Amino acid sequence: MTSISRRGFSGLLGASALGLAMPSLAFGALPRVVVIGGGAGGATAARYIAKDSKGAIDVTLVEASKRYYTCFYSNLYLGGFRKYGSIGHNYYGMAVNNGVNVVHEWASSVDKSGKMVKLASGGVLGYDKLVLAPGISLKYDSVPGYSPAAQSRMPHAWTSGTQVQLLRNQVLNMRKGGTFVMVPPPNPYRCPPGPYERVSMIAHLLQERNPTAKIIILDPKEKFSKQGLFMAGWEKHYPGMIDWLDPDTHGGLKSVNPETMEFLTDLDTFKADAACVVPAQRAGTIANAAGVLDGDWAPIVPATMASKADPNIYVLGDASVASSMPKSGFSANSQAKVAANAIRGELTGSRVYPARFANTCWSLVAANDGIKVGANYKAGSEKIDVVDKFVSQGDESAAVRKTTYEESIGWYDGITSDMFS
């Protein structure tokens, strides 16, 4: 029997410790990361893990859409400030420039103990680390009378794509002097200023095409993001066109009727010529199938974005409970970089830096009238804590507002390049 030297033993010990930490490496294969969802969180995570690991990690992105239309800037398309094609992106750069295996399919379930993702087509993907970035799914029944069948009459248009095109078409075809009804969602939801930027953009469109039309907002909330700035902007640019009704005023939305286009509240029954109904939201379906939710959303460890339910699963963006960060594309992109750094560190031993998060939400109120709100954050023990924050001021000059809008165009080009190039 051959004896084993001390050096040889410690070498073996090292190899087995490495094997424990990096199970795939023990079998000579690359460690595997599967990312589900190709939006601001998932695309950024897939790209950063692939790009920064320089081939040391096998990255697969599962995204059903071959062309991804961003939610951010879909309101600017509604207002006529962007062409629809300009908010669409593909995964060419992901596959060709970064070597990510792009799988255009639906993920249907996650086997946590076997570390496998099952695809709707029946295929299976094994992983060492799984990133879930599925965005939101809609709780249609949170608005009585609303349903997937109703969304062609009352588009939610809250996941971009065809719904947004439909909504623009319906606004353009409203009768002269008609009424548009907007139903924003209750908290928490994707893109806090989004419903109010949407109202601004529809007001802009109507002012050009149908200036005697009215907009009624039936809000389930008593206040909303950048409220003072939006309401001052509406008064300035669209005087008399927009009525925001809070729940104290309308008494609660009892039901909607997509056939008659009626909205029943305690205050009155409102009849719409066109409408947008954005129901309550929860994490994208796969997060539920993966068993990482507590209620509607997935709790995470702030320092890494790892799921509190499973250390090998990370949850990014809208699906996560990342408070104090809002559910925004910028937040998801920022969280993805923190997760990518942590995942690379665990799988390849690369340097891991302290988590840093940031967010800014730009909104367009009217032509060249941009406003913004933002903050940066650090990982606290239980939540993501604000370090510093800012918001546009009410008394800013027209030049500052124009610069803010132009800055948002730069941001759009920047973040989409950061996601897809």
Add this chain to the structure above:
Amino acid sequence: MVNKRFLFVGVMMLFGPMFFFHGNPTKAQADLADQIAKADVEYGEYLSGECITCHQSTGASVGIPSINGIDAEIFVSIINAYRSKELENKVMQMMAGRLDDEQIISLAAYFSSLPD
């Protein structure tokens, strides 16, 4: 390109005197150059993730200037000017406000190493 030249001229107009006439500028500049030469570029690359959400990694400039290939000393003086709120822009004041000296130097070393 045009943007970067604007940036350079603007910064030199604003801060040129600080560069050249404050205290012992030659030594200060030499110290800064030395720090940049010894900087942790990998750390700068990690930190740059916060920047390139807006300042495109491809170096294109629309609405937000490109900072790829920027002169390292100019980068440091611009960030310091945002940090002290001498330069306006709420996003940049916030982003610069949480950077410490080591982080600024690391970022300067990283961005100045990129082709513009």
